[in-house]
Amino acid sequence: MSQILNIFQKDARHHWPEVLVSWALLAVYVWNQPREWANQTVDIRLVSVLLNMLPALMVLSWAFLVARLVQGESLVGDRQFWVTRPYVWYKLLAAKLLAILAFIHFPLFISQIVLLRLGHFPVLSNLGSLVEIQLMFVLILLVGAMALSAVTSGIGQSSLALLIVFLLILGIDGISSLIPNSGMVDDAGGVQVLLYIACCTSVILLQYIRRRTLLSRLVIVGTIALMVLALALTPYERILRHMYPLARKDHPLPAKLTFDRALSFAHERRQPGRWMEEEISLELPFRIADLDDKSVVEIQAIRLDLELPGSRRWSSHWHSLSNVLAYGRTRTWPRINIEKKLYDEIKDTPVKAHVVLGMRLFRLGAATSVTVVGDRASLPGNAQCVDDMSLNWLRCFSALKRPKPVLIVAELPNAECQVAREATAEESWATSPATYSDLGSDTGPDFDLSPVQFFSVGLSRFYFYEDHEIRLPVCSGTRLFVSKPELQYAVRDEFDLGEITLANYHATYPRKIVPPAERQPRAPSELLPPRPRA
Amino acid sequence: MAPSPPLRRVLSGRDTLDTCYSIAVNPIQTEGLGKRFGRVRALEGLNFSVPQGAVHALVGPNGAGKTTLIKILMNIFRASSGSACVLGVDSKKVSGRVFESIGYVSENQQLPGWMRVGAFLAYLRPFYPTWDTELEGQLIRHFDLPLDRKLKQLSRGMRMKAALASALAFRPKLIVLDEPFSGLDPLVRDELGKALMERAAGSTIFVSSHDLAEIEGLATYVAYLDSGSLRFSEDMASLIARFREVELTFDAPTAVPQDLPANWLHASAADCVLRFVDSAFSQDKLEAEIARRFGPICKAEYKPMSLRAVFIATAKNNQRAR
Numbered sequence: 001m002s003q004i005l006n007i008f009q010k011d012a013r014h015h016w017p018e019v020l021v022s023w024a025l026l027a028v029y030v031w032n033q034p035r036e037w038a039n040q041t042v043d044i045r046l047v048s049v050l051l052n053m054l055p056a057l058m059v060l061s062w063a064f065l066v067a068r069l070v071q072g073e074s075l076v077g078d079r080q081f082w083v084t085r086p087y088v089w090y091k092l093l094a095a096k097l098l099a100i101l102a103f104i105h106f107p108l109f110i111s112q113i114v115l116l117r118l119g120h121f122p123v124l125s126n127l128g129s130l131v132e133i134q135l136m137f138v139l140i141l142l143v144g145a146m147a148l149s150a151v152t153s154g155i156g157q158s159s160l161a162l163l164i165v166f167l168l169i170l171g172i173d174g175i176s177s178l179i180p181n182s183g184m185v186d187d188a189g190g191v192q193v194l195l196y197i198a199c200c201t202s203v204i205l206l207q208y209i210r211r212r213t214l215l216s217r218l219v220i221v222g223t224i225a226l227m228v229l230a231l232a233l234t235p236y237e238r239i240l241r242h243m244y245p246l247a248r249k250d251h252p253l254p255a256k257l258t259f260d261r262a263l264s265f266a267h268e269r270r271q272p273g274r275w276m277e278e279e280i281s282l283e284l285p286f287r288i289a290d291l292d293d294k295s296v297v298e299i300q301a302i303r304l305d306l307e308l309p310g311s312r313r314w315s316s317h318w319h320s321l322s323n324v325l326a327y328g329r330t331r332t333w334p335r336i337n338i339e340k341k342l343y344d345e346i347k348d349t350p351v352k353a354h355v356v357l358g359m360r361l362f363r364l365g366a367a368t369s370v371t372v373v374g375d376r377a378s379l380p381g382n383a384q385c386v387d388d389m390s391l392n393w394l395r396c397f398s399a400l401k402r403p404k405p406v407l408i409v410a411e412l413p414n415a416e417c418q419v420a421r422e423a424t425a426e427e428s429w430a431t432s433p434a435t436y437s438d439l440g441s442d443t444g445p446d447f448d449l450s451p452v453q454f455f456s457v458g459l460s461r462f463y464f465y466e467d468h469e470i471r472l473p474v475c476s477g478t479r480l481f482v483s484k485p486e487l488q489y490a491v492r493d494e495f496d497l498g499e500i501t502l503a504n505y506h507a508t509y510p511r512k513i514v515p516p517a518e519r520q521p522r523a524p525s526e527l528l529p530p531r532p533r534a
Numbered sequence: 535m536a537p538s539p540p541l542r543r544v545l546s547g548r549d550t551l552d553t554c555y556s557i558a559v560n561p562i563q564t565e566g567l568g569k570r571f572g573r574v575r576a577l578e579g580l581n582f583s584v585p586q587g588a589v590h591a592l593v594g595p596n597g598a599g600k601t602t603l604i605k606i607l608m609n610i611f612r613a614s615s616g617s618a619c620v621l622g623v624d625s626k627k628v629s630g631r632v633f634e635s636i637g638y639v640s641e642n643q644q645l646p647g648w649m650r651v652g653a654f655l656a657y658l659r660p661f662y663p664t665w666d667t668e669l670e671g672q673l674i675r676h677f678d679l680p681l682d683r684k685l686k687q688l689s690r691g692m693r694m695k696a697a698l699a700s701a702l703a704f705r706p707k708l709i710v711l712d713e714p715f716s717g718l719d720p721l722v723r724d725e726l727g728k729a730l731m732e733r734a735a736g737s738t739i740f741v742s743s744h745d746l747a748e749i750e751g752l753a754t755y756v757a758y759l760d761s762g763s764l765r766f767s768e769d770m771a772s773l774i775a776r777f778r779e780v781e782l783t784f785d786a787p788t789a790v791p792q793d794l795p796a797n798w799l800h801a802s803a804a805d806c807v808l809r810f811v812d813s814a815f816s817q818d819k820l821e822a823e824i825a826r827r828f829g830p831i832c833k834a835e836y837k838p839m840s841l842r843a844v845f846i847a848t849a850k851n852n853q854r855a856r
Contacts, residue, residue, distance in 0.1 A: 006660045014648060072646075078610045081645050081697075084638040086661045088630040 003088060007073075007095035008102075015068050019103045022061040029054050030111045033450055034118050037397060039388075055449050062104050063145040067158045069099050070149035075207040077153055083211070093208045100142060105134050112451040119452040121382065121399035129400040129445040136447045139197055147200035150207040151216045168224055175228060180317035181236035184301060185243075191230050199223035240318050244301060244358035244492035251489045254361040255291040255325065257332075259284065259497050263465065264504035266512045280343040282505045283333040283467065284355065284497070288325055294364045296407055296485045298439050299323040301358030301492075304336045306351045314342060318358070324439065326407060328432030331466040343502060350499040358492045362439060362485030364407065370480045377474075379403060380482055385457060392471045393458035400445040402455040408436040409481045410459050410474070417475035427463040427517060434461040434472050439485060464517035467507075560585050561708045561738040562607060566616035569602050575762055576602045580616065582757055582767040584740050589731075591753035592742040593845060599762040600742040601640075604712045607740075608638055621708055634662055637701030637737075639694070640712035647686030651679050651696050655703070662704035669733065673699040676729055691722040698726060702733050709734055711741040715748045723748055746842040758845065760852050770841070777844045778815040782808045782824065783833035795823065799851045806832075811839070811847045 012019070032051050042048045050057075073082045073092060082092075112130050116123050148165065152158045176182045203216045247253045263285040282304075291297065304316040316336050323332045334357060368380050375387035377394060381403030385394035396402075412434040413419040436457045446453055459480075460469040474480075562584035569577040577599045584590040592600050605611040607620050609628040618625035623632050646654065655674075659665045674681065677695035685693060694714060701709065709730070715723040730739065731752065743749050749756075757767035766773070780798075788808050790801045801810035812820055817836065824834060839847070 002660055006657065010657050013653075014646075077644075078605060079640075079642055079644045081643050083610060084608050084633055084636070084643075085658065086631050086633040 003091045004095045004098060007087075007092060008098050011069055011072055011095070011099045012102075014072060015065065015099075015103075018061070018065045018068055022058065022065055022104065023107055025054060025058045025061055026107055026111050029058060029449065030114055030118075033115055033452065037119070037452065037454065039395070058449065059141060062141065063162070064155070065103060066100060066142060066145040067149040067152075067155055069096050069103075070146055071152070071154060071158070074153050075150050075211050076157075076213045089208045093204070096146075100146075104142070105137070108137070108449075109134060116399060116451050119397055119399070120384070121452065126399050126451065130451060133400070133445050133447065133451070136445075140447070143197065143200040143204070147203040147220070150204050151213055151220065172224075172228060172231065176231055179232060179236070180315075181240060182231060182234070184318045184320060185234065185236050185239050191234075192227050195223050195227055195230070236318075240301065240358070241492075244490050247491045247493070251491055253491060253493055254295055254297045254359060256289040257286045257357070257493060257495070258289070259355070259495055260287045260331070261498075262515070263513055265507045266514045267503070267508050268510070268512060277340055279337040280340050280506055281335055281337055282502060283335050283507055284505055285465075285467075286332050286334065286495075288329050288332060291325060291327075291329060293327050296362040296364060296437070296439070297325040298360045298362070298437075299325070299332065299334055299357050300360055300490075301356075302334045302336050303356040304338070305354040305356075306346075307353075308346060308351055309349060322439075324407075324435070324437045326432065326435055326437065327409065328430070329462075329466065330431065333467045338502070343506070347503040347506070348501060350501050353497040353500045355495045355497060356492055357495070358490065360439070360490045361488045362405065362407075363488050364483045364485050367409070367481040367483040370482055372474055372476055372478045372480065374476050377480065379406075379408075379457070379480075380484070381406075383455075387474055387476075388456070389473065391456075391458075392473045393456040394474060396455050396457050398453050398455070400451050400453065401442070402438065402446065402453045404438045404440045404442055405485045405487070406436075406438050407483045407485050408457060408459065409433050409483075410435075410472075410478055412459055412461060412472040412474070412478065414478070416477050417473055419472060430462040430464055430466045432462055432466070434459040436460070437485075441487075465513050467513065468511065561621055562590075562618070562740055564603075564616065564618040567603070567606065567613055567618050568615035569599070569606060569611060569762075570614045577606070577613075577762045580759075580764050582764055584738060585755065587736070587738055588755045588769075589739040589741070589753050590755040590757065591749040592740065592757050592759060593746055593749065594742075594744065594759035595849060596744055598744075598759045600744070600759055601712055602762075603759065604640070604710060604740075604742055608636075608710065634664065634704070635707040637704070637706035637709040637734075638712075639697045639701045639710075639714050641694075641714065641716045642712075643697060645685045645693060645697060648684060650682055650684050651688070652681030654685060654696065655681075655700055658700050658703075665704045667703075669705065670699065670703040673703055673729070673733060676733075677725070691718050694718060694722070694726065698729065702729075706734075706737055709737050709739045709741075711739065713742055713744070715743065715745065727752055746840075746845050750841045756841070758848055760849065765848055765852065773844065774838060774841070776813060776815055777839045777847070778812045778820075779837040779839055779843070780810050780812050780820070781833075781835040781837070782828070782831050783835075784808065784828070785832050791827065799847050812836075813847070813851075 028051075032054065042051060073087070073096075074080050109130060112133070113123050116126060116130075144165075148161050149158055152161050199219060203219055206212055206216045206219065245251070265283075284304075299321050301318050302316075302321050303318050306314045308314055316338065319336060321334055323334055325332055334355070370377055370379060372387065372394075375389075377385045377387075379385060379396065379398075381398060383396045383398035383403050385396040388395045410433065436459050438455075445451075458471040459474060460471050462469045560583040564580045564582055567577055567580035568575070580603065592603065594600050602611060606613050607618055607625050607628070609625055612626060620628050621632065621635055628636075649657065655670060659667070659670075673679075677692075677699055679692070679696055679699060680688075685696060688696065698714070711730075715726060718726070727748070739752075741749060741752065753770055755767070755769045756773055758765040768776075784806045787805050788803050790803045790808065794801055794810070797812055797814035799811040799813055801808065803809075815836065820836070821834070824831065
């Protein structure tokens with residue numbers, strides 16, 4: 001223990017300037033957070049830019065400090081005095097970890113407690129989650145910084161290594177975008193994270209126990225090669241088919257979806273082609289039937305296959321979507337992109353189309369009624385919200401994680417809550433109510449510097465054809481019905497659309513659907529004058 | 535010499551312990567030690583030992599492999615073949631607590647330049663259970679070390695003194711010095727040499743150098759390394775006794791004869807005089823050989839050689855052999 005403390009004291013004496021800088025940045029961050037929550041801005045542009053860059057600067061200052069601490073007893077090279085002194089490797093490593101704990105983690109932990117208190121959130125009940133966040137910091141940021149510092153001999157080399165790693169990440173991301181369906185499967189990402197952690201840990205241990213720099217660097221290069229290999233060899237199509245199996249008796253389709261041939265987009269005049277545009281977005285109209293009141297369906301994935309003239313085939317491969325179908329929905333317009341070059345070639349030619357939709361079914365629990373009082377509302381999950389009238393949403397804050405999955409429904413607009421006249425000038429509402437949903441999984445605390453999570457709740461309502469929606473204002477007295485959807489299962493549904501003309505499903509502006517929607521009698525609230533802006 | 539209890543504790547490989555322990559009568563012992571850097575052979579088949587209590591010099595020209603050998607002994611490099619034992623420990627396991635008994639100073643060691651001399655010594659103190667603060671004080675006074683100066687602000691000589699003080703203050707059983715006097719002025723060399731002899735009494739000292747003058751007064755044993763191979767390793771007295779500069783005077787002009795014995799090095803003839811270095815000097819044998827080869831001669835002189843002269847003669851002979 002005395003050796004650990006001896007090395008720690010030496011590091012504290014040597015690295016106090018770096019420690020002070022990182023603490024100062026942390027202090028400014030803690031000072032600035034409540035200002036950000038209150039939407040306060042700084043008038044001086046440079047200060048404002050610096051404040052926006054604070055999280056990145058803090059992470060950089062920590063990485064710098066880790067590099068300085070590790071390289072204080074450099075593990076690279078053969079001339080360091082400490083190598084021939086009675087340093088015990090695990091005590092040296094423990095001393096470095098103690099310094100990281102004392103100079104980075106402990107202050108961050110304290111600052112997070114302070115921020116929780118400033119946000120009026122309980123501290124004791126959130127301590128476990130705070131520790132979990134610290135562990136995530138260790139595994140994701142600090143282990144990586146330690147590993148890089150362990151195989152480099154100075155800040156210059158470390159910075160170069162960091163740049164190379166950054167370029168490699170960009171490269172891997174680029175490779176990933178070239179591999180069809182790779183962005184759709186999270187499990188491959190899990191493998192990458194495991195490889196990353198295993199690589200960093202083994203490099204750190206290898207360097208501290210044996211100082212085998214060449215071997216450690218080879219481990220890093222090998223891991224990167226493995227990551228690329230894992231990315232390239234993962235059978236994404238098979239995994240996706242497994243993730244979204246065909247419906248069966250015990251897992252039936254949650255609603256009946258049918259392609260609506262009657263609707264298409266009209267193009268009033270020739271659109272000036274945007275020459276930089278590389279992709280064209282198609283929106284395909286589907287009717288929804290038999291959607292249970294207690295169910296919520298999220299269309300998560302889409303694939304479009306086309307039979308082109310000349311017996312050619314084209315597939316969009318799988319793409320992600322987030323079309324949430326809840327109570328009252330009768331239509332949905334899954335969106336898919338197609339290369340502009342191909343679109344221009346076949347847009348007016350009838351082509352045979354086949355669509356596959358991957359869906360998740362959620363079952364709604366009992367709804368909790370929350371009333372907005374003044375400009376405030378408290379959502380289940382201890383989230384505190386303030387009505388931001390300028391943007392028609394609730395600015396919400398919660399401790400460590402945003403409440404999810406969640407579905408919020410409100411009868412909007414209504415007699416008490418005004419809506420701007422221009423917002424409803426052209427079209428009438430769809431039958432479905434205004435909703436907000438976040439169907440993400442509840443996977444523990446969100447990985448963030450601040451323990452106070454900010455999220456906005458905007459209640460949106462669709463217009464008649466449910467192809468687009470508008471965020472509606474929330475007023476004092478508005479009742480919000482908050483439910484917690486529970487995931488049941490996932491299925492896929494396949495649709496033969498027959499022959500379609502792609503140009504009919506490319507929305508140009510102004511959006512115009514044929515046949516046009518009939519005007520519905522307006523509710524009284526729609527006729528109120530525009531509400532004054534805050 | 536048996537490893538001390540702390541050393542035993544850090545030894546994990548039983549076989550290695552037994553092997554090293556059984557042969558470890560000497561603080562340093564190597565067997566067939568070799569090291570390659572890619573295609574370059576830096577050391578080859580080194581068998582030598584450093585006896586307990588000896589001041590053992592390792593000499594050889596630049597690039598002979600002295601630093602490589604020392605770095606293998608200190609477990610900074612790994613041997614490619616063979617083995618080495620240091621204080622009864624396999625050199626591959628020399629780390630951590632083993633260094634509580636080894637004082638290592640090298641000319642190119644990177645010291646923590648940001649530290650002040652006093653803080654540096656104070657920092658190292660807790661690492662060594664045997665640290666002698668009284669000896670530390672003596673060394674500071676002897677070397678006139680400025681305790682409040684940063685190591686990076688010190689001259690090369692002063693830095694070496696600080697390093698040597700930090701390596702002697704815990705009374706190590708083995709002191710390993712890699713070119714400790716290189717680039718130092720004669721005064722500092724002398725001072726360091728004296729301090730080493732006075733303050734490290736009882737320790738085994740293994741010192742490498744390419745300058746023989748600096749170790750001639752110190753060493754009791756000497757090993758000569760050249761191109762990664764050990765040419766000889768023996769105690770200084772027998773080495774000096776073994777080499778003689780021989781001058782034979784004939785009554786008529788003479789030439790260098792063919793088929794000279796292998797131990798007659800650098801034979802040259804000038805007028806009536808034949809000169810050579812005998813590397814296995816024994817007066818009776820030499821005189822018998824001279825008589826056999828040349829019959830009666832006018833005069834024979836056998837001059838003792840300095841270590842430097844021995845070194846040069848051996849080095850030249852090796853160059854010629856290559």
